[in-house]
Amino acid sequence: MGRGYIVQDDVEGYLSKLCEQKADPVTGLLIGQSSTQRDFVVMAIRTPQKEESAAAARNSVDKEWVTEHARQVSRMLPGGLSVVGVFIITNADAKDALTTLRQLLFAVENLISSEHLWDPADDDVTDCVTLHINPKTRKTVCRTFDIKDPKSVAKPADWKYQSGLCSSWATVSCSLNVDMLLPLPNNRTSTGNMEECLKEGLKAWAHQIESGLCLIDGKRLPEDSELTVGQVENKRLTDVIEQCGGSVSVTGAIHSRAYLHSNKPKARLAEKRDVVSTVATRVQMMLEELLASDQESKGSCRDKQQKGLFCLPHRIFCPLKVSGPLCVCDYQFSDEGLSEVTERLKEMLDIDAAEEDLDTRQEMTFEITGCDITPGGHRVCVCKVDMHACVLCPDCPPFCCLGVAMATAVALLATAASMLYLNDI
Amino acid sequence: MVVVDSETATVLRVKGLLEFRCQLDGTDEQLVRNVISRTFETLRSQVKSESCVLAVSDSPVIIWPNKDAYATPEEITPSTLCEDMHQWIQADEQESSGKKSSKKKSKKSSVASVINLRLMTEVTKPGPLSAPILTKTVLKSHFVSVTLPLDCVVCTGRSDTIKDACEQLIEALTHQLCEMEKVTLQNMKGMTLLVPEPVHFLLPEPKGLVTVVYPVGVPDSQLVAQRKELHQQFELPDDRPYFRRANAYHFPNEPYKDGYLRNPHLALTHPTLDNGKVYLVQGIYSYHHYMQDRVDDNGWGCAYRSLQTICSWFQQQGYVELPVPTHKEIQQALVDVGDKQASFVGSRQWIGSIEVQAVLSHLLGLTSKILFVSQGAELASKGRELANHFLTEGTPVMIGGGVLAHTILGVAWSETTGQIRYLILDPHYTGAEDLQVITDKGWCGWKGPDFWDQTAYYNLCLPQRPKVI
Numbered sequence: 001m002g003r004g005y006i007v008q009d010d011v012e013g014y015l016s017k018l019c020e021q022k023a024d025p026v027t028g029l030l031i032g033q034s035s036t037q038r039d040f041v042v043m044a045i046r047t048p049q050k051e052e053s054a055a056a057a058r059n060s061v062d063k064e065w066v067t068e069h070a071r072q073v074s075r076m077l078p079g080g081l082s083v084v085g086v087f088i089i090t091n092a093d094a095k096d097a098l099t100t101l102r103q104l105l106f107a108v109e110n111l112i113s114s115e116h117l118w119d120p121a122d123d124d125v126t127d128c129v130t131l132h133i134n135p136k137t138r139k140t141v142c143r144t145f146d147i148k149d150p151k152s153v154a155k156p157a158d159w160k161y162q163s164g165l166c167s168s169w170a171t172v173s174c175s176l177n178v179d180m181l182l183p184l185p186n187n188r189t190s191t192g193n194m195e196e197c198l199k200e201g202l203k204a205w206a207h208q209i210e211s212g213l214c215l216i217d218g219k220r221l222p223e224d225s226e227l228t229v230g231q232v233e234n235k236r237l238t239d240v241i242e243q244c245g246g247s248v249s250v251t252g253a254i255h256s257r258a259y260l261h262s263n264k265p266k267a268r269l270a271e272k273r274d275v276v277s278t279v280a281t282r283v284q285m286m287l288e289e290l291l292a293s294d295q296e297s298k299g300s301c302r303d304k305q306q307k308g309l310f311c312l313p314h315r316i317f318c319p320l321k322v323s324g325p326l327c328v329c330d331y332q333f334s335d336e337g338l339s340e341v342t343e344r345l346k347e348m349l350d351i352d353a354a355e356e357d358l359d360t361r362q363e364m365t366f367e368i369t370g371c372d373i374t375p376g377g378h379r380v381c382v383c384k385v386d387m388h389a390c391v392l393c394p395d396c397p398p399f400c401c402l403g404v405a406m407a408t409a410v411a412l413l414a415t416a417a418s419m420l421y422l423n424d425i
Numbered sequence: 426m427v428v429v430d431s432e433t434a435t436v437l438r439v440k441g442l443l444e445f446r447c448q449l450d451g452t453d454e455q456l457v458r459n460v461i462s463r464t465f466e467t468l469r470s471q472v473k474s475e476s477c478v479l480a481v482s483d484s485p486v487i488i489w490p491n492k493d494a495y496a497t498p499e500e501i502t503p504s505t506l507c508e509d510m511h512q513w514i515q516a517d518e519q520e521s522s523g524k525k526s527s528k529k530k531s532k533k534s535s536v537a538s539v540i541n542l543r544l545m546t547e548v549t550k551p552g553p554l555s556a557p558i559l560t561k562t563v564l565k566s567h568f569v570s571v572t573l574p575l576d577c578v579v580c581t582g583r584s585d586t587i588k589d590a591c592e593q594l595i596e597a598l599t600h601q602l603c604e605m606e607k608v609t610l611q612n613m614k615g616m617t618l619l620v621p622e623p624v625h626f627l628l629p630e631p632k633g634l635v636t637v638v639y640p641v642g643v644p645d646s647q648l649v650a651q652r653k654e655l656h657q658q659f660e661l662p663d664d665r666p667y668f669r670r671a672n673a674y675h676f677p678n679e680p681y682k683d684g685y686l687r688n689p690h691l692a693l694t695h696p697t698l699d700n701g702k703v704y705l706v707q708g709i710y711s712y713h714h715y716m717q718d719r720v721d722d723n724g725w726g727c728a729y730r731s732l733q734t735i736c737s738w739f740q741q742q743g744y745v746e747l748p749v750p751t752h753k754e755i756q757q758a759l760v761d762v763g764d765k766q767a768s769f770v771g772s773r774q775w776i777g778s779i780e781v782q783a784v785l786s787h788l789l790g791l792t793s794k795i796l797f798v799s800q801g802a803e804l805a806s807k808g809r810e811l812a813n814h815f816l817t818e819g820t821p822v823m824i825g826g827g828v829l830a831h832t833i834l835g836v837a838w839s840e841t842t843g844q845i846r847y848l849i850l851d852p853h854y855t856g857a858e859d860l861q862v863i864t865d866k867g868w869c870g871w872k873g874p875d876f877w878d879q880t881a882y883y884n885l886c887l888p889q890r891p892k893v894i
Contacts, residue, residue, distance in 0.1 A: 174549040177476075178557050181446050183568035194561060213480060213545065215487070215497070240618045244568040247448050252557025253550065279557070286559055307562050314556030363556045 003127055003144050004158035005032075007041040008165040008322055014044050018089050019135035025090035025097075027066055027104065029073055032084045033261060034125040040261060041129070042166055042326060044087060045073060045350050061088070061100055063107055070108040071115070072348050075281045076328050078317075079172075079258025079274025083112060085129030085144075094132060094141055098154060101130035102145060109147040117206040117276050121269065129157060166259075166324030172216065172267045173257040175362075176275055180205055180251070183244035194248055195287045201248075202283060206276040214268035254278050255315055255362035259326055282312040282331055289333070314363040316341055318353045327359070434583045435508045436634070438676065439479060439594055441544025441575045443468050443602075449567040458610055461569070461618075465606040468573075471546065472598045479594065482541040484513040489547075490591035503588035507581040510540055539676055544575060544598070567616060576623040577601050578634055604638040612640045619643065626667060627674040632659055637668060645669045645743070652894050664892040669743030675709070685711035685737070686858050689850070689869040690834050696846045696871050701839035704812040705848065707819030710834075711737040712869070713749070714854040720752055723855055725773040728830035729755055730852030731823040732781045735832070735888055736789065738821055744891055745789045758784045777825045778884035785888055796885040801826065801877035807885075808838035808845045818890050821850070826883030829853070833885070837871065846871045 018026050032041035047069050050062065070083050077083075086104045088097055105128055113120070120126075126148040132141040143154040182201040185193060256278055258270035290310070313331035318341075320326045328349055330341050338355045345351045447464040449457055471477065479488045488496040494503035501513075577597035581590050605621040612619045619640035626635050637655065639648065652668045661667050681687060689712050695703045713733035715723045722729060729752050736749045750758070756772070759765040764783055778795060785791040798804055814822065815835055822833040835848035854868040863869050877883065 175554050177548045177550055177554070181448075183448075183570070184561075184563070186565065212548075213487075240571050240620065241449070241567050241569050241616050243565075244448075245565055246561070246563040247566075247568065248559065248561045250557050250559050253554030254557060255554075282557065283559065308560070310559045310561070312557045312559055363554065 002155045002157040003039050003129070004160065005039045005041050005129055005142065006165060007032075007159060007161050008043070009161045009163045010322055011041060011044045012161050015087070015089070015133060016138070018046055019133060019138065024135065025061055025088050025092065025100075027061055027086065027088050029070055029083050029108070030085040030087055030129060030131065031073070031077065031081055033080055033082070033259070034084050034127065035261070035266065036123060036125060038261065039084070039125075039127075039129070040165060041084060042081070042322065043320065043349075045348075048347050048350075061104065063104060066104050067107045067111050069348070071111055074112045074115075075277075075285075076330055076345075076349060078327060078329055079256065079270040079277075080260050081326070081328075083108060085131065087131035087133065089133045089135050091134060091136060094134075097132040098130065098141070098143065101132060101143075102154070105130055105145055106147060106150070115280075116273075117203055117280050118210055118273055127155075130154075131159065164324075166320075166322050166326050168261075169324050169326065170260050170267070171257060171325045172260065172271050173255065174271065174275075175253050175255050177253050178205075178250055178279055181247060181249045183242065184246040184248055186243050186245040192291070195291075197248060198250075198283050198287065201250075202276075202280050206280070209272050209276055212272075214271060216267060250279070250283065250312070252312070253363070254282075257317070257327070257329075278315060282315075285331060285333075286310055286312050317359040317362060318345055318351065318357060319359070320351070332360075434585075435510075435581050436539045437507065437542060437579045437581060437590055437594060438539055439542040439544055439575070439577050439579075439598065443471070443544075443573045443575060445569065445571040445573050447569050448562075448564075449569060450564060452567070452616060457613070461609060461613075462606060464569075465602055465609075469599050469602050472544075472602065473595060476547040476550075477595070478545040478547050479591070480543045480545055481510060481514065482543060483515045484510070486510060486513050488587060488591065490595050494586075494588040494591045496587065501587065503591075504586045506583075507540070507585050507587060507590050508583065510587075511538065514540065539678055541678070542594070569618065571618065571620055573602075573605060573620070574622050575601055576625070576636070578625055578636060580634070601636070601638065608638045608640055612643070624670060625674040625676075626672055628659060628661065628667060634674060635659070639670070645671075645746070649894070656894055663894055665890060666743040666894050668894070671741055671743035671746070683711070684858060685713070685717075686860060686863070687711055689860055689863050690848055692860055692864045693848075693870065695848075696837045698837055698839040698842065698844045698846070700841040701837050701844060702812070703835065703837045704815035705819075705835035706738070706815060706821050708738060709741045710734050710821055711741070711749070712850060712858070712863070713737065714852045714868070716855045718751070722752060722773070725775055726752060727852040728776045728778075728781060728823065728825055731821075731825075731830050731832040731850075732776075732784060734850060734852070735781070735785065735821050735823060735886075739789055739791065739888070744791075744893070747789060750784070750788055754788070755784050758787045762787050775830075777830070778823060778886040781823050781825075781886045785886075791891065792889045794887040794889060796887060798826075798883045798885075800879060801881050801883060802874075802879040804847075804877050804883065805843070805845050805874040808836060808843065809840070811836045811847075812838050814887050818887065820888040820890060822888075823886040824883055825886075827878040827881035834869075846873055847876065848872075849876065 018028070026046055028044055028046040030041050031043040031045065032039065034040075047066050050065055066086070070086075074083055086101055086108060088101055088104075090097055092100075109128055126146050127144045128147050130143050130145065133139070140159055142157045142159040144157045145154060146152040180201055182197050184197055254275070256271060256275040258267065258274045260267045260270060311334045313333045315329050316332050316338075317327040317329050320328060328345070328351070330344055332338070332341050338358060338360070341358060342353050342355060345353050445464055445468065447460050449460055451457075473491060475489065475491050477489070477491055479490055481487070485498055486496060486501055488494060488501075496502070496505075501510075575598060577594065579590065579593040579597050581593070601623060604623075608621040609618060619642055621638045622641045623636050623638050626637065627633065628635055637651075639651075645652075652666070653663070655661075655668050656663050659667075666672055675681070675687075687709055690705070711734065713730040715726060715730065717730075720726070732755060733749050736745075736747075739745045740747065740749065753770055755776070756765070756770040759776070759780055760767055760769055762783055764780065782793040782795060785793050796807065796810065798807065811822070811833070814820075824831050824833055830852065832850040832852065833847055834850050837846040837848075838844070849870060849872050851868045854863065856862060
């Protein structure tokens with residue numbers, strides 16, 4: 001008795017179109033949601049073409065390219081949605097196809113889970129799906145593998161199309177304040193080391209989010225066992241003051257969102273994971289940008305930047321054409337235009353979106369209008385409490401959460417402004 | 426310090442962890458103090474802000490104290506009485522120290538029922554808000570990172586509402602942060618900082634529950650001056666400790682980690698004698714008996730166990746920091762003072778009151794009085810002496826004679842009729858830490874004068890309290 005995947009019928013059309021293309025093989029990712037009771041696939045995304053690929057190379061599967069694509073796509077999925085499998089459209093022998101699929105699946109899923117800052121839950125579903133379509137006969141072979149088990153064998157699975165799959169999905173969202181202050185180690189303040197610090201800091205912060213309370217519509221459900229009684233308190237007597245080479249902080253707010261088919265308890269988990277991954281993704285993207293520009297400037301005066309201020313990219317949502325609330329997201333840097341976002345959506349997710357479709361209202365870009373140094377030239381910043389309560393707007397229905405509060409936005413800017421430093425170029 | 430009196434209907438205890446983080450650009454003392462004070466001020470505003478949240482443990486109740494006591498679920502309003510919150514709390518688990526008969530429960534503590542709350546911060550806000558900024562500062566400096574363990578207690582009367590409670594709780598939290606700031610600054614030495622931690626003490630009526638902030642890691646011996654001040658402030662006698670860490674109040678709903686029963690005698694009904702009064706051990710002791718700690722001392726260890734009970738009393742009243750000694754440690758002590766040969770250690774030889782006195786002196790630095798009776802029948806006439814002992818010293822008494830050793834925890838004595846009863850804690854019990862069994866079967870119970878072997882002689886060891894604070 002294998003798993004049964006219920007698939008949005010648009011996917012059938014999409015895969016059909018891919019079958020008609022001359023290329024062979026065509027690989028891609030399957031996006032959806034898996035739970036212990038049900039498995040859903042809402043979208044299929046073909047692996048983008050590699051620009052410089054020679055004709056010969058196009059006929060083979062580039063595992064690295066596929067996994068890198070999966071990594072990028074994974075960042076563009078809000079909570080509740082993930083890469084649940086891979087597909088291949090090829091005339092090749094079914095057995096070979098399955099072997100290729102298995103390799104891709106493990107590579108993809110291992111890479112994606114290695115980037116997670118949270119520990120997998122005991123009841124997380126670890127089965128992922130592979131789909132092999134023969135372009136001539138249109139025959140589909142659907143199998144699942146348990147990616148937790150490297151020796152896992154293929155198990156048969158059902159693949160059923162259904163329309164209006166997503167119309168009744170629930171959306172859970174919130175806007176969350178981030179306030180992290182981390183020391184940089186002495187003598188090692190290059191971008192590379194900042195990355196290490198940030199990763200550690202993010203892990204600790206992710207743990208706080210994980211162990212915090214999440215209320216849905218202002219209610220705490222009775223099975224809430226998120227708070228562990230009698231937490232181990234780490235009393236570090238000697239480490240209270242340590243020498244450091246500086247500090248790095250991340251402050252601001254993020255909009256988090258998750259989509260769920262059913263099952264409220266998992267809603268909190270999906271939401272928390274989205275909160276953690278959206279912050280981690282942006283920090284990662286920022287670091288990648290910095291490392292790239294470091295390399296460009298040949299890294300000769302690596303630490304000449306005494307103080308630096310970097311705006312993390314903000315999150316933009318783009319609705320999927322399927323009926324229902326589902327959206328994917330992307331991150332826009334302050335120096336990018338919306339056209340770059342639509343380009344990325346096309347390249348990475350094979351989505352045709354117009355700029356008007358994009359929802360840019362959830363987060364605002366921070367504009368640096370002025371700079372200030374506090375007297376004494378130093379800053380004082382306090383991190384938030386160990387435990388957190390995430391509360392969704394109590395007066396909003398569960399299917400959408402859009403609040404417009406310009407006053408709040410201004411207040412945040414005002415306080416943030418007093419903690420800025422001059423940006424040395 | 427927060428004081429709780431006996432009019433309290435419900436005690437609210439809020440605990441939480443606040444992260445204290447700041448960067449120190451220099452080592453100039455004034456600069457450091459300023460930054461630390463400023464950071465505490467930020468924490469105080471956090472506690473007073475709208476994002477401060479109190480979550481009632483073991484219940485779905487969550488309160489925003491600074492938003493006019495808005496709470497969820499909706500049935501809870503700012504005018505809900507505090508004591509009504511009990512309905513929302515899941516039934517407390519039985520204490521790990523064994524089953525209790527519910528009738529006796531109300532006698533246990535002088536403090537009313539406790540509701541535990543957790544301090545939290547709401548990090549969600551209605552959107553949209555500004556996307557995050559990453560700020561990097563390169564500057565050789567010092568980074569301070571401490572987790573402050575907040576723990577406040579507030580008393581509420583019968584007519585106090587949630588709103589009233591919130592005001593008191595926020596005030597208590599802010600006050601505690603002020604105390605912590607004081608203690609932190611007082612104990613700063615150059616670039617080392619000690620974590621301040623709150624400790625609760627139950628003072629004699631009417632003073633009730635009091636909270637003191639001590640620096641973590643500083644032993645009691647270095648805090649004498651602070652304790653002197655506290656004794657003065659609360660008008661307490663200066664010859665017995667009330668504010669040592671070991672004196673910390675143990676809340677009724679917190680299980681003891683070591684698994685020993687505490688004060689099983691409190692579950693008993695005391696005898697009433699004509700013109701008689703009951704004189705009991707003061708403070709807290711643990712019940713030590715045969716077969717505990719995986720030591721099979723059945724048949725020979727009774728005096729050792731009684732000695733352990735006595736040691737546990739001195740430890741829990743804060744007179745000594747030494748943990749309760751094992752049989753071997755007791756035997757070694759006797760070898761060390763020359764009372765026994767080296768072969769004594771590891772043996773199953775009995776000890777008596779004199780040995781108990783020697784060990785208390787050698788290991789714990791305590792003096793004890795020995796009382797001798799040539800016949801068990803004479804014990805009935807020792808009512809006055811025992812009553813006086815429990816009045817002034819209040820320590821458990823070890824009695825050895827015949828072939829048995831016991832612990833006397835109190836007497837019921839009538840000055841006029843001479844009637845006497847002895848509250849006995851029997852170390853010969855071999856079962857589990859089951860309060861029901863122990864009290865029902867009389868392993869801790871009141872005995873009459875015929876309990877003693879009327880013809881055997883007995884020695885009693887009466888440990889004396891050191892006169893310290």
